[in-house]
Amino acid sequence: MSGLLLAAVMLALALFGARLFVVVGVATAMCFLLFTGDVDTIIQLDRIVTKMESLTTKNVFLSIPFFIASGSIMTKGGIARRLTDLARASVGWLPGGLAVASVVACIVFAAISGSSPVTLVAVGSVMYPALVASGYPKKFAIGLITSAGSLGCMIPPAIAMLIYAISVQGSAAVDPADLFFAGIVPALFIAGSLAVYSVWVGMGSPGSKQPFDGGAFLGALKEASWALTLPAIVLGGIYGGIFTPTEAGAVAFAASLLVTCGIHGDVPWRKVPAILVESATLIGSLILIVVLAFGLNDFLAEIDAPGVIRAWVENADLNSWQFMLLVNVVLIVLGALMDSISATLVFAPMLAPVAINHYGMDPIHFGIVFVVNMEIGYIAPPVATNLFVAAAIFREPFVNVAKAVVPTLLIICAALVVIMYVPTISKGPLNLREGVAFYEPFPWDGAPAKSVAEDAAPSDAPPADAAAPAGGPMSMEEMMRKAKENAAGGTEGAADTTAPAAPGRPLTMEEMMKKAKENAASEAPAE
Amino acid sequence: MISALDRLDAAIVRAERFAVAGMLTVMGLVVFLDVFHRVSTRNESLLANPAFVAVAGSVVAVLGFRTRGADNAAAKGVGVGVGLAAAQFAFVRLVPNGLVWSQTLALGLTLWLGTMGASLAAHSRRHLALDIGSKLWPPSIAPKVAALGHVLTALFCVGILFLASRSLFGYSIDGSHVPGHIDEWRSSDGAAGTLSGTGIPKWAAFLSIPYGMTVLAFRFGLEAAKTWTGLVAVGGDDTLHQLGIEGDPATGAAGSAQ
Numbered sequence: 001m002s003g004l005l006l007a008a009v010m011l012a013l014a015l016f017g018a019r020l021f022v023v024v025g026v027a028t029a030m031c032f033l034l035f036t037g038d039v040d041t042i043i044q045l046d047r048i049v050t051k052m053e054s055l056t057t058k059n060v061f062l063s064i065p066f067f068i069a070s071g072s073i074m075t076k077g078g079i080a081r082r083l084t085d086l087a088r089a090s091v092g093w094l095p096g097g098l099a100v101a102s103v104v105a106c107i108v109f110a111a112i113s114g115s116s117p118v119t120l121v122a123v124g125s126v127m128y129p130a131l132v133a134s135g136y137p138k139k140f141a142i143g144l145i146t147s148a149g150s151l152g153c154m155i156p157p158a159i160a161m162l163i164y165a166i167s168v169q170g171s172a173a174v175d176p177a178d179l180f181f182a183g184i185v186p187a188l189f190i191a192g193s194l195a196v197y198s199v200w201v202g203m204g205s206p207g208s209k210q211p212f213d214g215g216a217f218l219g220a221l222k223e224a225s226w227a228l229t230l231p232a233i234v235l236g237g238i239y240g241g242i243f244t245p246t247e248a249g250a251v252a253f254a255a256s257l258l259v260t261c262g263i264h265g266d267v268p269w270r271k272v273p274a275i276l277v278e279s280a281t282l283i284g285s286l287i288l289i290v291v292l293a294f295g296l297n298d299f300l301a302e303i304d305a306p307g308v309i310r311a312w313v314e315n316a317d318l319n320s321w322q323f324m325l326l327v328n329v330v331l332i333v334l335g336a337l338m339d340s341i342s343a344t345l346v347f348a349p350m351l352a353p354v355a356i357n358h359y360g361m362d363p364i365h366f367g368i369v370f371v372v373n374m375e376i377g378y379i380a381p382p383v384a385t386n387l388f389v390a391a392a393i394f395r396e397p398f399v400n401v402a403k404a405v406v407p408t409l410l411i412i413c414a415a416l417v418v419i420m421y422v423p424t425i426s427k428g429p430l431n432l433r434e435g436v437a438f439y440e441p442f443p444w445d446g447a448p449a450k451s452v453a454e455d456a457a458p459s460d461a462p463p464a465d466a467a468a469p470a471g472g473p474m475s476m477e478e479m480m481r482k483a484k485e486n487a488a489g490g491t492e493g494a495a496d497t498t499a500p501a502a503p504g505r506p507l508t509m510e511e512m513m514k515k516a517k518e519n520a521a522s523e524a525p526a527e
Numbered sequence: 528m529i530s531a532l533d534r535l536d537a538a539i540v541r542a543e544r545f546a547v548a549g550m551l552t553v554m555g556l557v558v559f560l561d562v563f564h565r566v567s568t569r570n571e572s573l574l575a576n577p578a579f580v581a582v583a584g585s586v587v588a589v590l591g592f593r594t595r596g597a598d599n600a601a602a603k604g605v606g607v608g609v610g611l612a613a614a615q616f617a618f619v620r621l622v623p624n625g626l627v628w629s630q631t632l633a634l635g636l637t638l639w640l641g642t643m644g645a646s647l648a649a650h651s652r653r654h655l656a657l658d659i660g661s662k663l664w665p666p667s668i669a670p671k672v673a674a675l676g677h678v679l680t681a682l683f684c685v686g687i688l689f690l691a692s693r694s695l696f697g698y699s700i701d702g703s704h705v706p707g708h709i710d711e712w713r714s715s716d717g718a719a720g721t722l723s724g725t726g727i728p729k730w731a732a733f734l735s736i737p738y739g740m741t742v743l744a745f746r747f748g749l750e751a752a753k754t755w756t757g758l759v760a761v762g763g764d765d766t767l768h769q770l771g772i773e774g775d776p777a778t779g780a781a782g783s784a785q
Contacts, residue, residue: 016676019654250558273548280547284644
């Protein structure tokens with residue numbers, strides 16, 4: 001009955017055109033009111049604000065405004081044109097070269113913007129007319145660019161990965177730097193699959209090839225060289241140990257200003273404040289959804305949603321590959337019905353602990369699989385951001401765009417299956433970097449795969465991986481870190497505040513008052 | 528009445544635009560300078576050597592000026608390189624411990640940036656919505672339904688405003704006062720209730736929530752009135768606009784989106 005009421009209210013809000021943050025906020029409030037009714041109502045709702053305030057303890061979140069701002073600055077300049085020119089000059093000689101160049105341009109541009117829709121707009125608006133003019137079928141051009149644009153989720157610095165890392169902080173923590181690194185090969189794998197498809201289509205279009213011109217290539221490389229330094233600085237800085245992913249955001253912000261305004265002069269300095277305001281507006285529309293979803297995470301942790309799922313899968317007697325297949329089907333359906341950020345914030349903390357603790361999935365690998373699913377969510381109708389964007393920029397009906405992406409959607413789904421069951425694709429490079437065996441097995445038997453930490457340390461040593469599952473016994477390092485966090489008054493993550501105490505705020509009085517009230521209430525009938 | 532409220536709204540927007548641009552700049556600057564300081568003081572780092580900074584800075588600046596097509600690129604570039612090394616030398620000595628508080632300050636500002644950004648997004652109709660209603664309701668009642676949707680949004684904001692005020696100022700329960708962030712900070716003479724590692728009171732950061740909710744409630748209320756009276760049309764919030772992408776397909780210039 002409560003579930004029906006919740007669904008009815010959500011539907012009513014959607015019908016009235018309520019904003020997404022209201023839908024998430026009301027869902028959070030109703031979950032607390034309907035499903036945890038044994039404590040004072042207002043005190044339950046107070047937790048929504050407490051979770052909003054906890055944003056000031058989530059350092060990873062800080063990188064999101066910076067990456068959004070740097071992406072805005074870079075895309076306002078002529079970066080997209082420079083990168084597409086370079087992509088055409090470098091791979092345009094292949095069969096289907098222009099189409100392959102579109103995929104390459106999407107990859108490089110995504111490494112600058114970190115955003116799927118922006119990549120689609122910036123590259124698509126340049127490459128779509130060129131593809132159609134070169135004789136490629138319109139449907140193919142729309143489908144390819146719309147799908148390749150979604151690679152923005154996967155190429156670091158990917159905002160989708162940062163959101164994933166934030167959402168699982170308390171339950172199955174992952175280091176965003178590791179997630180970035182692990183995402184590179186899967187992204188290239190998906191891009192490669194799309195490129196092969198482009199070559200195959202290009203073979204049937206004789207006019208789609210252009211001869212390689214070394215001079216044009218060098219010219220385009222020179223033009224794009226400053227733009228290419230940005231991903232190099234960001235990734236080099238993170239993996240060179242110079243700065244953290246959070247700090248990388250600020251470095252990217254400064255570098256984007258320097259390149260776009262100072263060196264290329266594409267954007268006058270006087271226009272920078274207006275771009276920053278645009279970025280802030282975008283951050284604002286995102287931040288409300290995120291902070292209100294923190295409350296929903298808190299609720300899910302309180303009702304032990306991962307435990308409920310675990311019990312269900314135990315009853316269903318699913319083994320690890322069946323579970324992962326089910327997870328992917330569910331995530332694709334969710335991604336098609338919800339926007340990807342909300343879906344990540346709500347479902348990642350529910351599913352990750354089960355996959356990791358119960359089925360032995362590697363936290364980084366599961367994160368990559370999750371993000372690929374969300375990438376699919378960007379192009380899977382009906383609620384697919386990139387399809388709406390494509391319909392707008394290509395001036396095509398939504399239905400036509402949805403039909404056009406079907407072949408590329410199937411290719412990405414096939415790539416997802418490979419990425420899911422071959423963890424080496426995501427974990428291999430990370431293992432190499434850590435100096436352990438490249439091969440990472442899939443836990444077919446449900447037992448934890450051999451972890452990096454276990455490989456690196458003697459077998460009897462406690463795992464030193466920061467991404468250790470929350471459900472297992474804590475290592476000394478984890479206990480020390482937890483103690484340090486508690487001492488600093490900061491509590492991070494979704495599942496770490498199942499008690500109603502606010503982070504860093506001595507709410508013992510509130511708890512005492514609440515307890516006293518509960519005691520009084522329980523004693524009353526006896527009297 | 529509505530036009531007077533519109534003028535008030537425009538004044539708030541001007542102030543908010545100024546504030547968010549400033550905050551984002553300050554946030555980026557302090558975190559970047561902290562990284563710069565750390566790199567500049569790390570013994571094994573080449574960038575800790577002012578001579579290397581001067582040479583490397585000069586090379587990059589010369590290339591940059593050449594790309595820009597500036598006159599006297601070499602002289603200007605060397606000037607920038609030497610200036611950068613001098614600035615680094617002075618910065619490291621003037622601020623020996625670096626800006627260790629930079630991320631805490633930036634996170635506090637993020638809350639303000641986010642809530643002010645959210646209120647700006649309400650002004651420019653940028654908040655994402657699953658706008659099923661505008662396509663389903665008959666045109667005659669669509670404006671009324673949309674207005675009701677805005678009222679619901681405004682009421683939600685008022686609800687959060689109430690909860691945020693309790694958190695900030697405290698509240699009474701069975702005759703006893705449960706302290707809020709301001710009480711905590713005041714009762715300890717500023718020793719407690721501060722953002723970790725800084726003297727910045729938590730309430731100064733958390734005040735952003737009631738502020739943002741007040742302005743959001745005001746803006747959605749105003750939007751409701753304007754939609755009800757037909758001053759603004761229903762719908763029209765296309766996806767590109769909501770995502771902040773004001774791209775021109777002909778030029779390829781685009782804005783940004785998450």
